[in-house]
Amino acid sequence: MGCLNDLNPCELVTLANIISVSLAQNLSSDELASLGGFFTILGDSLAVLSVSSNNCDKKPSC
Secondary structure: OHHHHOOOHHHHHHHHHHHHHHHHOOOOHHHHHHHHHHHHHHHHHHHHHHHHHHHHHHOOOO
């Protein structure tokens, strides 16, 4: 996923909006709420894994 790192913040927001609008087509309100909740959990989990990974790298070896 190196190509996401090459995008500037405006391009990244635009990409996210394009993806969200594409995913939302033909979904009910309940389906949109479920999908939104899923991606919230996914994002939070990725953030925790990132922090955990960084902390593991900084721990002194025994």
